[in-house]
Amino acid sequence: MNKVLNTNRFANLTFDDFSKMAKNKGLSRHEKVGFPNEYREGKEKLIFKDFVNKLPNLKLRFQNVLEIGPGCSNLPLMLVDTCEKKDSNLLLVDSKEMLNHLPDNPRITKYSGSFPNALKKDVITLRETVNVIIAYSVIQYVFANDNLWNFVDECLLLLAPGGQMLLGDIPNVTMRKRFFSSESGIRRHKEFSGQDKPPFVTFNKTEPQNIDDSVVLAIISRARAQGFDAWVVPQAKRLPMSNRREDILIFRP
Numbered sequence: 078m079n080k081v082l083n084t085n086r087f088a089n090l091t092f093d094d095f096s097k098m099a100k101n102k103g104l105s106r107h108e109k110v111g112f113p114n115e116y117r118e119g120k121e122k123l124i125f126k127d128f129v130n131k132l133p134n135l136k137l138r139f140q141n142v143l144e145i146g147p148g149c150s151n152l153p154l155m156l157v158d159t160c161e162k163k164d165s166n167l168l169l170v171d172s173k174e175m176l177n178h179l180p181d182n183p184r185i186t187k188y189s190g191s192f193p194n195a196l197k198k199d200v201i202t203l204r205e206t207v208n209v210i211i212a213y214s215v216i217q218y219v220f221a222n223d224n225l226w227n228f229v230d231e232c233l234l235l236l237a238p239g240g241q242m243l244l245g246d247i248p249n250v251t252m253r254k255r256f257f258s259s260e261s262g263i264r265r266h267k268e269f270s271g272q273d274k275p276p277f278v279t280f281n282k283t284e285p286q287n288i289d290d291s292v293v294l295a296i297i298s299r300a301r302a303q304g305f306d307a308w309v310v311p312q313a314k315r316l317p318m319s320n321r322r323e324d325i326l327i328f329r330p
C-alpha cells in the first residue's frame with residue numbers, strides 16, 4: 078500500500094475507534110494503536126528508553142505509576158516489567174478492549190473507560206498520590222474529541238509532591254510545518270512518498286482538531302500557573318516522528 082495512504086488510514090481516530098481496533102484480529106499490535114507497522118516496528122525499545130530517561134521517578138522503588146492510554150503494544154509491557162522490578166504499583170486507564178491485551182497481576186489496577194471518568198470515585202482517593210503519569214500519544218485524541226483542559230487539570234490533581242508527568246508524542250502541526258518547509262523536510266518527504274513533489278504546506282489557515290504551538294505552549298502556561306514546573310522537550314532523534322512530534326514534561330516541585 079502507498080505509504081501516505083497507509084498513514085491516512087489512522088487519521089481522526091476516536092476512543093471508540095481504538096476500542097474496535099483493539100478487537101480486530103487482522104491488525105498488528107502497532108496498527109491496533111493507530112500506527113502503521115513501519116513507524117513502530119523495531120522502535121519500541123528506543124521509545125521506552127526515551128521516556129524512562131525523562132521520568133527519573135520510574136527508576137525509584139515503591140512508586141505509584143499511572144499510564145493513561147497504554148494501548149496494547151510492547152510499550153505498556155515494558156512498563157509493567159519496570160514497575161514489577163521496582164515494586165511499584167501500576168494503574169492503567171484505557172478501553173476494556175485494550176486493557177484485555179495487558180497482563181493482570183496484584184500490582185496492576187485496570188480502569189476501563191476514558192480518563193478521567195474511568196477512575197470514578199478513586200479520582201478523589203488518588204489525589205496527590207501518583208508519582209508518575211504517562212500519557213504517550215494520547216492527548217491529540219483528547220484535544221480533538223474531548224476536553225483537554227479537564228484532562229490536564231485532573232492529571233495535575235493526581236500528582237504527588239515530586240510527581241512527574243509526561244504528555245508524550247504530541248503531533249504539533251506547527252512543528253510539522255516548520256519541518257516540511259525546511260530543506261531536510263522536503264528531502265525526507267520526497268524519499269518517503271517516492272515522488273519528486275515537495276510537501277504541501279500552508280500557513281495562516283484554520284486547523285480544526287490539530288494541536289499546534291499555541292496549544293502546546295498553553296499547556297505549559299496553565300501547568301506553571303497552577304504551581305507546576307513544565308517544559309516542552311524534544312524526542313530522541315532516532316524516534317520515528319521526532320521531526321514533528323514533541324513531549325511535555327510537568328513536574329510537581
Ligand SMILES: C[S@@+](CC[C@H](N)C(=O)[O-])C[C@H]1O[C@@H](n2cnc3c(N)ncnc32)[C@H](O)[C@@H]1O
Nearest residue numbers: 095110111146147148170171191192213214215
Ligand atoms: C495512539 S494510541 C497510543 C497507545 C500507547 N500509548 C502507545 O503509544 O503505543 C492512543 C491510546 O489512547 C487511548 N485513549 C485515548 N483517549 C483516552 C482517554 N481519554 N483515556 C484513556 N485512554 C485514552 C486509546 O484507546 C489508545 O489506546
